[in-house]
Amino acid sequence: MGAEHNTDELACLGEWVAVGHKAALATVVSTWGSSPRPVGSHLVINDQGEFLGSVSGGCIEGAVVAEALEVMADGDPRTLDFGVSDEEAWDVGLSCGGAIRIYLERVE
Amino acid sequence: MKRALLEELQCARIAKIPVALVTELDVGAQALVYTDHLVASELTFDLSRLAEIRSLLRTARSGLLNDSSLFVRSYVPAYRLLIIGAVHIAQALATLARECDYRVTVIDPRRAFATEQRFHNAELCPEWPDxxxxxxxxxxxxxxxxxxxxxxxxxxxxxxALDSQAFYIGALGSRRTHEKRCERLAQQGFGEFLGRINAPIGLNLGGRSHAEIAVAILAQIIQARYNE
Structure with a gap:
């Protein structure tokens, strides 16, 4: 992919796995109301806490990275919901007024 | 996601083959669906489901399928931007378009213009445009x-370009330049298609620098792409 390597989330994910890192893939599967990233957007995370891409305007990435480390440990894929009606979402600061569902999975 | 599936997905993307990754969100089972066949499947689909998946893939959309927990992520090759003339505006336009995920090719037979140093993030074609x-x-x-x-x-x-299905055609030059251009192209038999050419090129943002003009051109391309 040449120059795309530095910004392509899946290429980055593949490289991490190839050099022995554990890694996880987060994907926006649905959105409601105003949310900054379209369905299908990816965030990839490795076991060092490094990440590339985004699933929001930056407001929930921290929470997703933390959850990803657990997915890497236990291997169970899961769905995460963030939204204005969700008190935890306010804790991590989803202030855009929308809601997002994210699917989080480990690369096996 | 299985590592082998990720590798196959990446192979398809690098080969510029459209592919959909389908995930059953409750159990995590996955499949890759192509426009003409289905592979690496931990899932089975009936014909109507397969048609729904391919309909999303063909239109480069991703989303949940109705009445199911199946999520479809479509991967399609990047849109392309062909720039003719390796000039100063082209340098800015190539960089901006790359950021918007266009695959950029710069065509210019003048090798002094079409250099790697000036266009490190675009494919260069030092050929005649035809x-x-x-x-x-x-x-x-x-x-x-x-x-x-x-x-x-x-x-x-x-x-x-006028002979092709290109979704956007733009030509730099003043109104007067464009009038003369249209006369030449009409003589070549393109008279009825000249309305497809955006000229003067770009949205009228008022900018004058090479980078500002590049923004105006890219903005018009984005508008054409999403407002068909």
Missing amino acids: EAMARLAPDAQTAVVTLAHDPKIDDPALMA
């Missing part, structure tokens, strides 16, 4: 922009 355009075959996911300001470079590219 040859380059025949090889690159613009399709409905391609935008064509002529910036050379030289009819013997720009005109053949515009004729090839």
Whole structure:
């Protein structure tokens, strides 16, 4: 992919796995109301806490990275919901007024 | 996701083959669906489901399928931008378009212009536009922009673009330049298609610098892509 390597989330994910890192893939599967990233957007995370891409305007990435480390440990894929009606979402600061569902999975 | 599935997905993307990754969100089972066949499947689909998945894939959309927990992520090759004329505006336009995920090709037979140093993030074609355009075959996911300001470079590219399904065609030059250009192209038999050419090029943002003009051009390309 040449120059795309530095910004392509899946290429980055593949490289991490190839050099022995554990890694996880987060994907926006649905959105409601105003949310900054379209369905299908990816965030990839490795076991060092490094990440590339985004699933929001930056407001929930921290929470997703933390959850990803657990997915890497236990291997169970899961769905995460963030939204204005969700008190935890306010804790991590989803202030855009929308809601997002994210699917989080480990690369096996 | 299985590592082998990720590798196959990446192979398809690198080969520029459209592919959908389908995930059953409750159990995590996955499949890759292509426009003509289905592989690496931990899932089975009936014909109507398969048709729904391919309908999303063909239109480059992703989303949940109705009445199911199946999520479809479509991966389609990047849209292309063909720039004719490796000029100053082209340098800024190539960089901006790359950020917007366009695959950029710069065509200019003048090798002093089309250098790696000036265009590190674009594919360079130091060929005459008629040859380059025949090889690159613009399709409905391609935008064509002529910036050379030289009819013997720009005109053949515009004729090839007008012969194609390119979703956007733009040509740099003043109204007067464009009038003369239209006369030449009409003589070549393109009279009824000249309305497809955006000229003067770009949205009227008022900017004057090479980078500002590049923004105006890219903005018009984005508008054409999403407001068909």
